[in-house]
Amino acid sequence: MSAEAEVLDELHRLRARVPLLTGALAASIDGLVLAQDTPGVEAEGVAALTAASLGVSLRMAEVTGRGEFRELLVRGERGYVATYAAGGSAVLTLLAGERVNVGRLHLEGRRSGARIGELVDGALERVDPRETARSPRPATERT
Template sequence: MDVDTMVGTELRRLRRRRPEVTGSVLAGTDGLLISSDLPATDATHLAALAAASFGLGHRVADTVRRGAFRESVVRTDAGAVVTYPAGRNALLTLVATPEADLEVLHADARAVASRAGSALDRSTARVGATPVPQAHATLAVRTPMAGLPRRAPHHTWRRPPV
């Protein structure tokens, strides 16, 4: 079974086992969509937002030195959105109803994330994901004005002498 089929099967099985899960997205840590089981929401936007949420959560976890990032939970009036790391380069994001028992869901979702992440990590095909950078690595030096071409000085109109 190829990786795409295996990942799609895992996402569909999770939704069948957990009726409180209304959709799922597997995305790269760079925000690119890998696989989706979302019926209505734009999966590409959710993939990008999940990557941003993961990046922030990963950085916070590293800064406070309380262990590795495990999940990001956003609770809303209409349910919850939970993001889990899936292997080295992917994220599993679930959209759940308000009735969802997140503690029970976490165990099942982490198992799915682990299986899908392992399959993606073993895969030789690139899935569009890039590794997470070191949290305390030096930031790139940006000089936005250095790359711009120099313009000739702007001359203003002057009134001719009378």
Template sequence: MDRYTQILQELIKNTGLEGAALVSADGLPVSSVLKPGLEEDRIAAMSAAILSLGERVAEELEKGGLEQITVKGHNGYVILTGIGSDAVLVVLADNNAKLGLLLMEIKKAQDKLKTMI
């Protein structure tokens, strides 16, 4: 098991997430811990596209550098967090997620991953 996967598994263990993935900024999967039925390649491609659009929106509306994107659906959350300029951390959480705890744990994982990428 690689170090990226260990960090993702620790994040899931600490928060009860449904899954987590680390993807490159150009939409390629780096590492993931996902439930069966979730496609790593699809998540990677969509995440890179969303992050790219979010960066453009933040820049065009003069809100500074993009830090995070949260998508809320009927069945839960998708949270995308930049890891430097080279990667994106994607987490999948259900509606019962405690967002404060989740955001704190995402920040810890982000800090660890930044030192590795």
């Protein structure tokens, strides 16, 4: 199974584990879709916005001395957008309804982010280990 297929499989399993999760997207830190399960949502636009918010989040954590990026949560009147570090070269963005259990969302999002990070970083290292060494590296939560 390819890394892309394994990441998509992880997104499907994540959506099955978290009630009220309406979408899941893995993207590179520069905003390219790696895999997505986001019915009714333009994945490319979400990936691009994720990259933009990641840049601000990385800088905010750095300027305030809070360490490396781990996660970002946005709450709107109709639900949540949560972004988690996924290794050194990817992020996981989740879309959830307003009644989602946020604790469960974080628990499962962190676990899936770590798994996706392993898959994506491992695939990149097999292609060109020097390329991943030059990438900015948001931290992943170890579970």
